Amino acid sequence: MVKILVCGDVEGRYAETFKRVAKLDKKAGPFDALFCVGTFYGEDKSVPAAPIPTYILDGEAGEVAENVTSLGSCGATTIEERKGGAGAKHLSVAFVADEGSTKQLEDACATAGFMGVDVLLSNDWPRGVDVGVPDAEVEQLAEVGVRINAAGMDRIAECAKMTRPRYHFAGTRNAFWARAPYRHAPKPPSTRKTHVCRFVALGKAALSKDPQRKWIHAVDIDPVPYAPLPTLQDEPVNCGDSPYLCFQSSERPVEKLAKRPVEDTDRGAFRWASVGGAQPKRRKVEEDSSTTLFVGGLPRNCDDQELEDVARKADAKPSAARCVAGKGYGFLDFSSRSDAEAALTSLQNADVKLGDRSLTFDWGTSSAKPKQQHYPDDARRDCWFCLASPGCETHLVTGVGDTCYTCLPKGGLVDAHALIVPIAHASDRASLDDATLNELETTSDQLAKSFREKLNSHAVAFERVADTKKGVYHIHRNIIPLPKRGSGDASRLVADFMDAAQRMSFRLVPVQDGVFRPAPSERFFVVDVYCGDSGSKKRFACVQPKDTPQRFAGLHFGRDLLAAALGTPGRAHWKACEVGRSDEERLVAAFKAKVLGEGGS
Numbered sequence: 001m002v003k004i005l006v007c008g009d010v011e012g013r014y015a016e017t018f019k020r021v022a023k024l025d026k027k028a029g030p031f032d033a034l035f036c037v038g039t040f041y042g043e044d045k046s047v048p049a050a051p052i053p054t055y056i057l058d059g060e061a062g063e064v065a066e067n068v069t070s071l072g073s074c075g076a077t078t079i080e081e082r083k084g085g086a087g088a089k090h091l092s093v094a095f096v097a098d099e100g101s102t103k104q105l106e107d108a109c110a111t112a113g114f115m116g117v118d119v120l121l122s123n124d125w126p127r128g129v130d131v132g133v134p135d136a137e138v139e140q141l142a143e144v145g146v147r148i149n150a151a152g153m154d155r156i157a158e159c160a161k162m163t164r165p166r167y168h169f170a171g172t173r174n175a176f177w178a179r180a181p182y183r184h185a186p187k188p189p190s191t192r193k194t195h196v197c198r199f200v201a202l203g204k205a206a207l208s209k210d211p212q213r214k215w216i217h218a219v220d221i222d223p224v225p226y227a228p229l230p231t232l233q234d235e236p237v238n239c240g241d242s243p244y245l246c247f248q249s250s251e252r253p254v255e256k257l258a259k260r261p262v263e264d265t266d267r268g269a270f271r272w273a274s275v276g277g278a279q280p281k282r283r284k285v286e287e288d289s290s291t292t293l294f295v296g297g298l299p300r301n302c303d304d305q306e307l308e309d310v311a312r313k314a315d316a317k318p319s320a321a322r323c324v325a326g327k328g329y330g331f332l333d334f335s336s337r338s339d340a341e342a343a344l345t346s347l348q349n350a351d352v353k354l355g356d357r358s359l360t361f362d363w364g365t366s367s368a369k370p371k372q373q374h375y376p377d378d379a380r381r382d383c384w385f386c387l388a389s390p391g392c393e394t395h396l397v398t399g400v401g402d403t404c405y406t407c408l409p410k411g412g413l414v415d416a417h418a419l420i421v422p423i424a425h426a427s428d429r430a431s432l433d434d435a436t437l438n439e440l441e442t443t444s445d446q447l448a449k450s451f452r453e454k455l456n457s458h459a460v461a462f463e464r465v466a467d468t469k470k471g472v473y474h475i476h477r478n479i480i481p482l483p484k485r486g487s488g489d490a491s492r493l494v495a496d497f498m499d500a501a502q503r504m505s506f507r508l509v510p511v512q513d514g515v516f517r518p519a520p521s522e523r524f525f526v527v528d529v530y531c532g533d534s535g536s537k538k539r540f541a542c543v544q545p546k547d548t549p550q551r552f553a554g555l556h557f558g559r560d561l562l563a564a565a566l567g568t569p570g571r572a573h574w575k576a577c578e579v580g581r582s583d584e585e586r587l588v589a590a591f592k593a594k595v596l597g598e599g600g601s
């Protein structure tokens with residue numbers, strides 16, 4: 001826990017303010033920091049030493065007195081616990097004074113995987129903070145002189161929206177007001193929560209004992225990313241929607257979630273699930289893009305060559321022909337859709353005969369196609385990860401290796417969230433050959449290295465194989481960059497994973513380097529944490545028999561935890577992060593340029 005004190009406008013009453021702080025620090029502390037919002041200086045500019053590290057939002061950035069630092073006009077920083085050292089936690093703090101450019105803060109929030117901040121400090125109140133507030137509270141504020149519907153600044157509201165703080169403190173209006181908490185994302189889906197903001201306004205420091213002008217406030221905060229997920233998601237009963245949702249924003253449409261329930265199966269939950277997920281729709285896609293023709297009326301003893309010859313006589317140029325033994329039908333494959341379309345027209349018009357039988361032709365959806373170039377024999381046409389499948393969204397592919405390819409997921413947690421996928425369809429690690437396992441490993445290591453060097457980030461990769469319908473699941477590995485926050489945060493991330501597993505009653509244990517290949521009868525969750533500082537890699541796994549009643553990592557375990565670590569629990573579900581095709585193409589191009597270093601720059 002980081003313990004902080006926040007006070008309202010000091011206006012030169014340094015001694016009285018610091019005296020009270022010292023007293024509180026003794027009684028209820030030690031506190032890690034004092035933040036002063038509103039006007040700090042009075043006519044007397046000689047600031048005495050403060051009893052605890054103190055940060056003010058007045059004047060130019062820099063040291064003001066012993067233990068007193070001015071943060072400057074706008075930006076973001078982190079404050080370390082007073083005890084310091086290896087185990088110290090870092091609190092993320094954004095601040096915005098009444099004037100000056102907010103560019104630095106905008107840039108900080110625009111970085112890939114921006115986490116949201118623990119604390120936002122502003123001098124004045126944000127305009128619009130009254131939206132959704134009960135009349136009784138509005139009246140109470142009016143009693144102490146705040147006409148809330150006319151109060152506040154747009155730039156602060158915009159910063160509150162942009163920085164997604166867990167606490168927002170403001171001064172200036174000499175009133176204490178703890179607004180009902182609000183959630184940053186609108187209308188969360190019933191099962192998932194987003195993190196919550198508490199806005200607290202403070203009265204002028206050391207001026208009044210009136211509780212409506214309370215001027216000092218203490219809070220214990222377990223900062224993102226150290227806070228356990230339930231703490232971050234804890235939504236009080238009086239929680240409402242963000243008052244700033246009417247502001248223009250580039251946020252992605254989270255409300256889609258509520259409208260479109262997603263199956264919680266391994267298939268449905270994954271990003272490639274078709275919109276609506278319905279079978280008939282997918283079949284149509286397959287027909288529209290089929291390059292296979294169905295041939296009916298074949299003699300039962302017909303062979304492939306005979307079928308091919310008779311097709312060629314009718315001007316069709318199949319790449320392969322195949323009769324289904326003893327069944328009286330077969331298939332013709334073509335190398336392109338247009339070849340297949342032309343062939344169908346000419347075959348249907350030609351009264352093609354084999355022996356004394358007239359053949360019929362139509363579009364085929366053969367699942368038993370002979371092998372195509374580039375794709376493995378067992379490529380499935382109903383699998384979103386098999387490149388040959390019509391459902392595979394190949395525009396998200398960022399690179400293809402010998403045995404694996406990389407792509408961006410639909411609705412990635414952060415912009416550079418990537419997947420590493422074996423090209424051959426396999427449902428577990430046990431059925432991957434050594435070359436594929438090896439490439440899976442090296443690709444993961446290489447991406448982690450790029451995240452470290454190009455994005456100044458740690459990386460976390462994870463895979464989960466559970467008790468899925470036999471053979472349907474196509475194994476893949478998620479890899480996600482996490483911006484560095486301070487020294488030692490990679491090891492805290494490891495601790496977070498261990499803790500989260502413990503809370504869910506399963507164990508993650510360290511796994512030695514080497515080939516990780518659980519048996520087909522086993523389910524597993526494996527996570528690799530790559531430290532962005534040292535480049536080291538730590539692997540942990542939970543491996544269990546598939547039929548055990550023991551608790552196991554849930555379907556969303558890895559992503560949930562990382563969403564929380566990034567300070568964006570609202571992005572835990574891919575559906576909340578889905579973007580349109582053109583944005584996906586933009587993300588792919590950005591990934592290639594920024595992470596893979598392609599495209600010249």
Ligand SMILES: [Zn+2]
Pocket residue numbers: 380383384385386424425426473474
């Ligand atoms: Zn597949």
